[in-house]
Amino acid sequence: MSRTLSAPVTVAFDYTRSTGPVLGRFLTGLRDQRVVGGRTSEGRVVVPPPEFDPVTHQQLDDFVEVADTGTVTSWTWVPEPVAGQPLDRPFAFALVTLDGADAPIVHALDVASPDQVRTGMRVRVRWAAERVGAITDIACFEPAEDAPTGSATELGDLGDNPVTGVITPVELDYQYAASPEESAFYRAIAEGRIIGQRCPACGKVYVPPRSACPADGTPTTDEVELSQTGTVTTFCIVNVPFLGQRITPPYVSAYVLLDGADIAFLHLILDIPAEEVRMGMRVKAVWKPREEWGTTIENISHFSPTGDPDADYDTYKHHL
Amino acid sequence: MAKQPAAIVGVGQTHHRAKREDVSMAGLCREAIDRALEDANLSLEDIDAIVVGKAPDLFEGVMMPELFLAESLGAAGKPLLRVHTAGSVGGSTAIVASSLVQAGVHKRVLTVAYEKQSESNAMWALSVPVPFNMPVHAGAGGYFAPHVRSYIRRSGAPTHVGAIVAAKDRQNALRNPYAHLRNPDTTVESVLASQVLWDPIRYDETCPSSDGACAMVIVDEDTAAASPNPAWIHGTVMRSEATTAAERDQVNPQAGRDAAAYLWKQAGITDPLKEIDAAEIYVPFSWFEPMWLENLGFTAEGEGWKLTESGGTAMDGALPVNCSGGVLSSNPIGASGMLRFGEAALQVRGAAGEHQVDGARRALGHAYGGGSQFFAMWVVGADRPTN
Numbered sequence: 033m034s035r036t037l038s039a040p041v042t043v044a045f046d047y048t049r050s051t052g053p054v055l056g057r058f059l060t061g062l063r064d065q066r067v068v069g070g071r072t073s074e075g076r077v078v079v080p081p082p083e084f085d086p087v088t089h090q091q092l093d094d095f096v097e098v099a100d101t102g103t104v105t106s107w108t109w110v111p112e113p114v115a116g117q118p119l120d121r122p123f124a125f126a127l128v129t130l131d132g133a134d135a136p137i138v139h140a141l142d143v144a145s146p147d148q149v150r151t152g153m154r155v156r157v158r159w160a161a162e163r164v165g166a167i168t169d170i171a172c173f174e175p176a177e178d179a180p181t182g183s184a185t186e187l188g189d190l191g192d193n194p195v196t197g198v199i200t201p202v203e204l205d206y207q208y209a210a211s212p213e214e215s216a217f218y219r220a221i222a223e224g225r226i227i228g229q230r231c232p233a234c235g236k237v238y239v240p241p242r243s244a245c246p247a248d249g250t251p252t253t254d255e256v257e258l259s260q261t262g263t264v265t266t267f268c269i270v271n272v273p274f275l276g277q278r279i280t281p282p283y284v285s286a287y288v289l290l291d292g293a294d295i296a297f298l299h300l301i302l303d304i305p306a307e308e309v310r311m312g313m314r315v316k317a318v319w320k321p322r323e324e325w326g327t328t329i330e331n332i333s334h335f336s337p338t339g340d341p342d343a344d345y346d347t348y349k350h351h352l
Numbered sequence: 353m354a355k356q357p358a359a360i361v362g363v364g365q366t367h368h369r370a371k372r373e374d375v376s377m378a379g380l381c382r383e384a385i386d387r388a389l390e391d392a393n394l395s396l397e398d399i400d401a402i403v404v405g406k407a408p409d410l411f412e413g414v415m416m417p418e419l420f421l422a423e424s425l426g427a428a429g430k431p432l433l434r435v436h437t438a439g440s441v442g443g444s445t446a447i448v449a450s451s452l453v454q455a456g457v458h459k460r461v462l463t464v465a466y467e468k469q470s471e472s473n474a475m476w477a478l479s480v481p482v483p484f485n486m487p488v489h490a491g492a493g494g495y496f497a498p499h500v501r502s503y504i505r506r507s508g509a510p511t512h513v514g515a516i517v518a519a520k521d522r523q524n525a526l527r528n529p530y531a532h533l534r535n536p537d538t539t540v541e542s543v544l545a546s547q548v549l550w551d552p553i554r555y556d557e558t559c560p561s562s563d564g565a566c567a568m569v570i571v572d573e574d575t576a577a578a579s580p581n582p583a584w585i586h587g588t589v590m591r592s593e594a595t596t597a598a599e600r601d602q603v604n605p606q607a608g609r610d611a612a613a614y615l616w617k618q619a620g621i622t623d624p625l626k627e628i629d630a631a632e633i634y635v636p637f638s639w640f641e642p643m644w645l646e647n648l649g650f651t652a653e654g655e656g657w658k659l660t661e662s663g664g665t666a667m668d669g670a671l672p673v674n675c676s677g678g679v680l681s682s683n684p685i686g687a688s689g690m691l692r693f694g695e696a697a698l699q700v701r702g703a704a705g706e707h708q709v710d711g712a713r714r715a716l717g718h719a720y721g722g723g724s725q726f727f728a729m730w731v732v733g734a735d736r737p738t739n
Contacts, residue, residue: 039483047413048471052376083378084424089396202413208483218484236598246594268497269551270490275476278487285488294598328484352502
C-alpha cells in the first residue's frame, strides 16, 4: 500500500480574451485568409503585429498585408505530439518569415520526417477549412518549394465585423497527493474513525492532521482519536449558485470544532432549517451507509444537531 | 543606512467596468500606465524598472503575466518583477516598487497591477474541489461570511452596520469618475432589502467583479523635486501569517495588528484616528470596514462599528474611509490593493477631485488578501518625512 493517497484533478475553464484593436485586426484578417502584419516605427514588418511599438511604445497603427508564403528560418522536430498541438502526427515547429515580413512567426510545419525540413525551405500557409478569427485559422504550414516570392501590400478594408475576442480553453490535469498525515486521516475515515495529531511543542490537536504544526513548524506525530460530536463555532448560509458547485443551495457551511480538537473544520449542517442553525450549536457526525465509504471526508454526509443545550460562548470564542 | 526618501508623483487608473471588451490585458495596463506617466510628466524612457502584480493565476488563466506583457509595459531592456500575494497583491506590488527606490537601487520605478475579471470566473477559481475534502467552499463570500458572523457576535454590533458601509461607499463612488458601480439610489434600506447571498452577507454588501488597472510612478527625492505635489512615503509594511493555525484570530488577525503597529511607528503616528486624514481600506465585504478599523488600531477592539455607525467614516467624518467608493464600488482584484494605495496618494496630493478630503496631509493605503493572511499598508504624506 502506498504511504500516501492521491487522486486525479482536472481544472478546466474556457477563458475569454479581449483582443484589443491590434491583435483583433490580425485575427480578423486570418478569418478572411489574409495575414496582417504591423509596421513598427523602425520600418520593420512584424507578424503578428505587436500591440505597442518596441521603440516609441505607442499603440501600433500602421498595418500591411503580407504573403501567405515564406521561408523557414529555423525549426525543431516534434516526434510525439501532445493533446492540443496543431497536428496529431509528428511535425516540425518552424519559424517562418513570411514574404513581406521582417520577423518570423512560429507555427507547425506539416512534413513526415525531419529529413524533409531545412532552414531556407519555402513554405505556404495551409488555411483551415472553417475559420473563426483565431491563430488556428492557420492549420499549419506546408512545403511550397516553387512558390514565387510575395511581398507586403497595402491592407485593404477588413469589413465591418471585426474580431474582438477569442476563447482560450485551459485544462490542467494533475495528480493531487495528500500528505502522509492526511492520508492516515482519510484511511481512518474509511474505517469510521476521526483522527487528529497533537503538536508535541504547543499541544494543539489538529484535525485533519498536518505534516507540521502551522504555528511552530514542529512535526506532529502523536495520533489522537477524536469524538464524533462537536460545536458549531461559526457558519454561513450559502444561497448563491455558482459554476462547479457540488451542493445545491441553500446550505449551511459551518466550522465544526470536534470535542478534543483545537481547530474547527468546514462541513455541512443538515436536519435543521438553515435559519435555525446557531453559533454554539452541538452537532454530531452523520455517516453515509458504509457501502458508500471511500477515503474521503465525504463519508461523513453532514453534521446534525444533537439536541443538547448550546455550548457556552466562552468555550469556543477563542476559535473565532 | 537609512532608507532614501521616495514619493509618488504619478497615479493612473482605468475606468473600471464589468467588461472592458474594448482592450486587451496589455491595453488595459497601458491605459493606467499612460495616465500615471502623464500625471508624473515622465515617459517610459525615463523609467528604470517596472513591477507588475495581478491576482492569482487561475482567476485569469494567465500564469506568467510578466512574460507576455513585458514589451507592452515598455520593459524591454529593463528590470521587470512580478509580485504575487493574492488579493493584497496591488499593495505589495507598490511596496516592492517603493523599496527599489528607498534602497537606492533605482530612481524612477513604474508599478502596475490589473485584473480582467470578465475573462474568467473568480468564484469558480476559488471553489475548485480538492480530492478527499468536503466541497462546501463557496468563493470569497463563502470564506469570509462565517468570520463576519463571528465579528457581529463578538462585538455586539447592530446588524445594519454593514449596510451603512455599503450605502456610504456607493454614494462616495458617485464622486469618482473611474468607479465601476454608479448607483445613486443605494441607501441603507435598499442594501438591507437586497438578497442575502452568503448569510450574513447581502448582495449589496459585496464587491462587484470588475475589469481595471492601476499604475503609479514612484521616484527618488531628486526626481520628486520636479513634481508640484509629490506624495511622500512615510512608512510601508507587509505581514503574513499561517492560514490554518489553531485558535487563529480570523476576525482580528495578528498579522494585521502587528503590521499596523509597525506602520504607525515608522510614520511617527501615535493616535491614528486623529493623525490620519483619509484612509483607503480594503473592504470587499462591507463588514470589513469596522473589522479593519479595529485591526488597524483606529478604534479599540469591539468599537469599530461605533465609528462607522456614528458617521465617523463618511466623507465629512473624523476618519473619511474609502472616499473613492472603495473595493465595494470597483473590484479589479489584482489592482484593488494598488487602487487603495494610489487613492491615498491622490488625497495627500490634493488630486482626488470630487472625492478629495479638504486639507488631507496624511493618508493610509491598505490591502489584505488570501484568507486574511497577507497584509500590505502604507502611509503617505504631503510633507517630506523628517525621520
